[in-house]
Amino acid sequence: MLAGLLLLETLSIGLFGALMTRQQTQRVRLRARQRLAYEASSLALQSEEDLLQDKPSLIGVSVRMMGEGPTVAQAKVTDPAGKMLFISKGDASQAALGPAERAVIPLLQQRLPRCLTLPGDQWECAQAIYTNGTLQGYAWVEYNKALSQELLSEILSDTALFGIIWIVASGTLVLLMARSISRPLAVLHRGTRALMRSPESTAHFPLPVSVNNEFGDLIDAFNRMVASIDEQRAGLRDTLSLLDSMLANAPIGLAFFDRRCRFVRVNQVFAEITGLPLTRHLGRTLPELLPQPEAQDLEDAILRVFAEERPVRNLEVSGHTMVPNSGSGASAASVDKAAKVSAASKLGRTWTWIVSAYPVWTTPEQVRWAGVIVLDATDRKRSEEALRKSEKLAATGRLAASIAHEINNPLEAITNLLFLLRNFCQLEDPALNYVTLAENEVHRIAEITQQTLRFYRQSTLPTRARMSDLLDSVLSLYHGRLHSINIKVERRYDPQLDLFCFAGELRQVFANLVGNSLDAVADGDRLLVRASRSRDWRNPAQAGVRFAIADTGSGMEPHVRERAFEAFFTTKEVTGTGLGLWVSHEIITKHHGRIRLRSRTNASGKPSGTVFQIFIPDVPPAVAEEKQPAEIATA
Secondary structure: OHHHHHHHHHHHHHHHHHHHHHHHHHHHHHHHHHHHHHHHHHHHHHHHHHHHOOOOHHHHHHHHHHHOOOOEEEEEEEOOOOOEEEEOOOOHHHOOOOHHHHHHHHHOOOOOOEEEEEOOOEEEEEEEEEEOOEEEEEEEEEEOHHHHHHHHHHHHHHHHHHHHHHHHHHHHHHHHHHHHHHHHHHHHHHHHHHHHHOOOOOOOOOOOOOOOOHHHHHHHHHHHHHHHHHHHHHHHHHHHHHHHHHHHHOOOEEEEEOOOOEEEEEOHHHHHHHOOOHHHHOOOEHHHHOOOOHHHHHHHHHHHHHHHOOOEEEEEEEEEEEOOOOOOOOOHHHHHHHHOOOHHHHEEEEEEEEEEEEEEEEEOOEEEEEEEEEEEOHHHHHHHHHHHHHHHHHHHHHHHHHHHHHHHHHHHHHHHHHHHHHHHOOOOHHHHHHHHHHHHHHHHHHHHHHHHHHHHOOOOOOEEEEHHHHHHHHHHHOHHHHHHOOOEEEEEOOOOOEEEEOHHHHHHHHHHHHHHHHHHOOOOOEEEEEEEEEEOOOOOOOEEEEEEEEEOOOOOOHHHHHOOOOOOOOOOOOOOOOOHHHHHHHHHHHOOOEEEEEEEOHHHOOOOEEEEEEEEEOOOHHHOOOOOOOEEEEO
16 A cells, blocks of 8 residues: 555656646747747847948857857858858858758748757747848847756756655655554455465464454454354355255256356256267357257247246257268269258257256245256157157058068969960960060069068078078069169179078168168169178188178268167158168177178268178077177278
8 A cells, every 4th residue: 555655646746747847848948939039039130230330240249249148059140042141159151051941041031030940959040131121131049958958957856856755754654554554454364365265264263353443343343254154154065065966966957047048057967968068058058059949949948937937847849969061072973972862961969858947036036047957858759750660660561561462362363374375375476475574574573572571571590591592682672773763783692602690680681781872872873782701800710701782872971970870860860760770780790790881972072982891600690609799890
């Protein structure tokens, strides 16, 4: 406080001195110019009189006398052209006017003095000399600035002396007063710092009361306040421990918002539901963390709680987490392939929340916060949807098997009729050709019905199955789609290749993979189906069969590859269940096999496509080691 007061007084004295100096400088400048004008006029008049008396030599005497004045640095007289005639100091023949002085000569035609500022901030006044109306020359008087500087120095010295005396007197008085004030304030200061440094510690309290005045009463009140805070803190600590335990261990998401819909507090379950760290929530609003319009729905519910002061229960909110684009370097040829991919592939995880919001009263009259309870119903909704789709697929399978079974009877009758037409009706060649075509088409229908029944009536025991028949049956099932979108199929497998397996389950795996490939390819793309004898890429001693299903379709984004085998994850929101690859992985695990996924989109500028590689060991599962999850590798 003393230092602040001294600084204030020093600044005040300095400001006073600056104002005094500025004021005196202005006065000195004004008086100097007035005096210069007077002296220049006096020298001009004296010179006129000397010229009228025809005594020009007396002008030099007047110039020297004027130069002897205490305020004059130099006096001089020039002719109308500016040539030096007389000068108070020095030789006139060696002196000359400066550029600034010559520049002002055209302005001196009247009988009025004119002042100007020379280089170096020197002041000078000049006046024309006339006799009988004829210009005879100019009188010049230059001011002696040393006199004004001396005057200003005296003013500054007096001001500084006054300031020092004033500051010393004030500092002494303040020091005497501060001793009676600073000591109890220092005690309070130490106590405050100790409370700030260790709010939980009371080792420095109560503070000693050494004075019997208002400061002593203040210290005593401070001690009582610290004791009361300590009691309240103990009760609050117990309450907060209970609330924190409930908040942290509750199996549901909890969040609290202020009236501006900003997060005040959240628990770990809520952070896991949103997929963001706890620290990302505090102080932020819902639109900053969640996509629209879901964030707006939650914000409207919270605002309703504040407006109506009533709970909002069982609000169902669904949405997607957005996935950023991987790049924009796709070639023009990839546009048709990308059109085959569902727009949902740009979205991340689909979620569904059941939300309830309620008011938090801090006083009987005020709702300060709104609490939100969030139950993640995503898995339940997916399970229900997948169950409905699975039931539809199962019913469709049963219906297809029933239809295929019923078709067999009329097919057999048509086959017999065609046999009779061929052998007993003595048809001509054109008619026989038509009968042959009809027999081929009936045979195709019979094959399709048999393949349909194979998918429905799968064997419950492993058997040795011929892989070419199994793969051909899957490709025949998709023959119509392959033909309609002009997909070139490359088959590379030995017709005699066989494998000990659950043939129906492997057929389901290959059907899932081929179906996914058809969803990703466009007109003119290729589909490669390959099978060959091989060794386990992790255990070369294990013999088996390696399968490859590859396409030149649009490929998978990195985030899709990472979750491809996750249950209920699908990029085909309307038609997909998210169970195809998951079930395929389970079947491969059942066979103690391995699966690898490689995929590349056209964003890299290279050809796109997807490759699934599967290895199935050629051993009876009953004698294999304990079942292990199938290895999944993605790239």
